[in-house]
Amino acid sequence: MTGESGYIADLFDVAPAPTPRTAAEALALLDDWVEREWVRALDHAFADFICTIVREHGEQPSAMLALLAAMVSHQVGRGHVCLDVRHLCQATEPTLVLPPEGAGSLPADSLRPSDLFAGISPEELVATLSRSSAVGDGEQATPLVLDGSRLYLRRFWRYEQLIAAGIRGRLDQHAVPADVGLLAQALDGLFGTGPEPDYQKIACALAARSRFSVITGGPGTGKTTTVVNLLAALQSVACESADGDGPTPYLRIRLSAPTGKAAARLSESIGGAVDRLPLENLPGRPDKSAIPTRVTTLHRLLGSRPGSRSFRHNEDNPLPLDILVIDEASMVDVDLMASVFAALPDRARLIMLGDKDQLASVDAGAVLGELCQRAEKAHYLPETAQWLASVTGCPLPPELTDAGGLPLDQAVAMLRKSYRFNEHSGIGVLASATNAGNLDRPLIRQCRGQGFEDVVWLNEPGVAMLADHALTGSPERFRNNGQGRVVNHEPVAPPVGYGYYLRIIRDHKPSAGGETEAREQWDAWATEVLRGFNHFKVLCALRQGPFGVEGLNREVAERLRSAGLIDRTEGWYAGRPVLITGNDYNLGLMNGDIGVTLCVPWDRNEAGEPVDTLRVAFPSSDGSGAIRWISPSRLQSLETVYAMTVHKSQGSEFTHACLVIPDRLTPVLTRELVYTGITRARHWLSLVVSQESVLKEAVGRGVIRASGLARLLL
Ligand SMILES: Nc1ncnc2c1ncn2[C@@H]1O[C@H](COP(=O)(O)OP(=O)(O)OP(=O)(O)O)[C@@H](O)[C@H]1O
Numbered sequence: 001m002t003g004e005s006g007y008i009a010d011l012f013d014v015a016p017a018p019t020p021r022t023a024a025e026a027l028a029l030l031d032d033w034v035e036r037e038w039v040r041a042l043d044h045a046f047a048d049f050i051c052t053i054v055r056e057h058g059e060q061p062s063a064m065l066a067l068l069a070a071m072v073s074h075q076v077g078r079g080h081v082c083l084d085v086r087h088l089c090q091a092t093e094p095t096l097v098l099p100p101e102g103a104g105s106l107p108a109d110s111l112r113p114s115d116l117f118a119g120i121s122p123e124e125l126v127a128t129l130s131r132s133s134a135v136g137d138g139e140q141a142t143p144l145v146l147d148g149s150r151l152y153l154r155r156f157w158r159y160e161q162l163i164a165a166g167i168r169g170r171l172d173q174h175a176v177p178a179d180v181g182l183l184a185q186a187l188d189g190l191f192g193t194g195p196e197p198d199y200q201k202i203a204c205a206l207a208a209r210s211r212f213s214v215i216t217g218g219p220g221t222g223k224t225t226t227v228v229n230l231l232a233a234l235q236s237v238a239c240e241s242a243d244g245d246g247p248t249p250y251l252r253i254r255l256s257a258p259t260g261k262a263a264a265r266l267s268e269s270i271g272g273a274v275d276r277l278p279l280e281n282l283p284g285r286p287d288k289s290a291i292p293t294r295v296t297t298l299h300r301l302l303g304s305r306p307g308s309r310s311f312r313h314n315e316d317n318p319l320p321l322d323i324l325v326i327d328e329a330s331m332v333d334v335d336l337m338a339s340v341f342a343a344l345p346d347r348a349r350l351i352m353l354g355d356k357d358q359l360a361s362v363d364a365g366a367v368l369g370e371l372c373q374r375a376e377k378a379h380y381l382p383e384t385a386q387w388l389a390s391v392t393g394c395p396l397p398p399e400l401t402d403a404g405g406l407p408l409d410q411a412v413a414m415l416r417k418s419y420r421f422n423e424h425s426g427i428g429v430l431a432s433a434t435n436a437g438n439l440d441r442p443l444i445r446q447c448r449g450q451g452f453e454d455v456v457w458l459n460e461p462g463v464a465m466l467a468d469h470a471l472t473g474s475p476e477r478f479r480n481n482g483q484g485r486v487v488n489h490e491p492v493a494p495p496v497g498y499g500y501y502l503r504i505i506r507d508h509k510p511s512a513g514g515e516t517e518a519r520e521q522w523d524a525w526a527t528e529v530l531r532g533f534n535h536f537k538v539l540c541a542l543r544q545g546p547f548g549v550e551g552l553n554r555e556v557a558e559r560l561r562s563a564g565l566i567d568r569t570e571g572w573y574a575g576r577p578v579l580i581t582g583n584d585y586n587l588g589l590m591n592g593d594i595g596v597t598l599c600v601p602w603d604r605n606e607a608g609e610p611v612d613t614l615r616v617a618f619p620s621s622d623g624s625g626a627i628r629w630i631s632p633s634r635l636q637s638l639e640t641v642y643a644m645t646v647h648k649s650q651g652s653e654f655t656h657a658c659l660v661i662p663d664r665l666t667p668v669l670t671r672e673l674v675y676t677g678i679t680r681a682r683h684w685l686s687l688v689v690s691q692e693s694v695l696k697e698a699v700g701r702g703v704i705r706a707s708g709l710a711r712l713l714l
Pocket residue numbers: 200217218219220221222223224225226269419420488653
């Protein structure tokens with residue numbers, strides 16, 4: 001036996017629990033782990049199911065088979081497509097994140113996963129799995145699939161195969177416009193000409209050449225700007241190449257995002273980018289209406305059916321489009337991605353946009369991260385580089401060329417310059433340093449000493465201080481009290497905290513009118529409240545403990561109540577912000593949607609007089625900017641959201657983000673999490689750090705993700 005429990009058992013002469021020798025003993029151990037909430041009852045049930053299946057084949061299930069079945073199910077629950085038994089043996093605890101956050105001290109005789117797997121060789125595990133009738137190579141209908149050292153639930157193995165086939169099929173067909181000169185002309189009209197490499201122009205050229213492309217970049221590197229220019233260039237070429245007098249043969253384009261929030265955010269930014277297009281300079285003079293500005297969620301686009309995993313659009317009923325753009329693609333899981341490929345017509349282009357360094361989707365799969373593993377160095381083949389240089393008019397830096405480049409490399413473009421954060425922006429500098437895995441002392445000193453105008457470092461993090469910070473945003477803690485900042489020629493207002501949206505609720509409420517006759521006024525008020533709520537957010541790595549979501553939600557609510565901004569802190573009250581935690585297809589609400597509770601005089605008493613009632617205002621998920629008013633009693637899964645986890649904040653951006661780093665290192669605290677938290681901040685960032693070493697260590701370690709997608713595309 002190895003690990004801490006073995007060591008403690010030695011010290012106190014406590015007999016360590018024996019390693020399970022039979023499947024029944026393994027299931028009993030899993031029972032214990034379910035009781036401790038280390039694994040889900042579902043993981044135990046799956047292990048039990050596998051044991052039953054193999055018994056039906058006249059085989060005696062081994063303890064190890066039962067444990068591995070439970071562990072692969074556990075990994076899927078944590079967002080992995082598979083379990084790599086090599087990682088399991090080499091780094092058990094970080095791979096499984098077991099024991100989990102907040103597990104506390106363990107009885108000396110309890111077994112941890114590291115006690116079971118750490119001493120075993122991966123080859124031994126692979127051999128054990130290969131011998132079982134429940135495990136196959138994908139050809140047979142087995143519930144588990146073993147591919148090299150990766151163990152999959154069959155469904156996820158199939159998703160990965162479908163995605164790889166969809167990408168490979170598209171990489172094989174070039175989609176270069178017949179008249180490359182026209183494309184070059186359109187790109188010059190959009191980006192101008194110059195000798196320096198313009199990575200946005202390069203990304204457009206690369207994406208115009210292929211039926212599948214990925215454009216990745218950090219915050220503010222111009223992903224939206226680039227895709228709008230790309231669509232304009234493609235429409236320009238389509239218009240100019242058309243012959244005859246018929247209607248203009250515009251390409252059918254759809255824009256999508258994985259969540260309502262991400263769709264709404266893209267809808268907001270894309271309209272402005274389309275308005276700025278110099279369409280009159282382009283060949284064919286495409287009309288503005290040829291570039292859509294409405295963004296839908298992927299679920300809506302594919303046609304989700306309540307209570308079903310299947311979509312209306314699929315291989316038998318493909319989407320009627322020529323180009324599909326998916327924004328925030330890092331949040332798309334393998335299940336949804338496989339459905340997209342199934343519903344995409346063979347000749348349609350797919351363009352994925354996202355930040356490869358962000359946390360991956362909460363559900364299984366890190367598709368974008370996998371596809372962008374080699375994006376930093378590009379690996380463009382000499383012929384790709386030459387083609388890009390001829391179309392864009394600027395030579396590529398030689399270090400981005402590689403004679404051994406893979407087909408996928410030729411379809412991935414990385415934007416390398418931030419237009420939002422300049423070299424003086426602490427948010428930008430911290431994001432880059434985090435990505436490089438290196439937060440050094442001088443940078444931390446600079447943050448601590450107001451060395452950046454947009455960052456404040458809070459290192460005396462009592463919960464009371466945090467609650468005060470949440471109330472006002474603490475402008476006095478920023479350089480010049482947060483006054484006088486200008487970003488991209490626009491003035492930036494000082495930080496405001498949650499007091500701001502609560503005062504909008506109180507001071508800007510329409511004076512009268514019912515649900516129908518004064519609807520526009522109520523909608524406008526709710527829109528202003530929701531915008532105001534977006535000015536500040538507390539982001540936590542953890543759910544529990546003094547620096548976790550649950551405790552901070554209570555403290556912040558209490559502080560807002562003592563400031564007289566809300567009436568109560570429990571149950572439903574005006575001002576309560578809520579986060580939806582499960583999809584509700586009937587209400588059209590998705591996991592991650594955020595609304596604010598408001599008091600409206602829409603009910604009538606028996607005398608027909610207006611009576612106050614509470615409704616939760618949500619922004620509409622179709623990016624139209626409309627408001628949906630929903631009765632609290634109809635909402636099923638939700639929580640209060642003054643503080644939220646960094647995981648849940650993906651796809652959102654806040655004027656001011658307050659990132660709370662816990663005082664202890666825990667497995668969830670990784671570089672991707674810190675990077676995602678920092679980059680949720682648009683203009684102001686507060687870093688709450690009680691132990692500098694915890695932050696530095698977190699930034700030093702990346703997430704271990706198991707997936708076979710990149711290998712399938714070799
Ligand atoms: N080539 C450019 N020249 C000048 N400004 C630019 C350029 N590209 C983008 N910008 C500006 O930079 C800002 C960010 O651009 P954009 O929204 O396209 O980036 P993004 O990568 O989509 O951002 P996000 O991280 O929010 O998704 C916008 O204000 C945009 O107008």
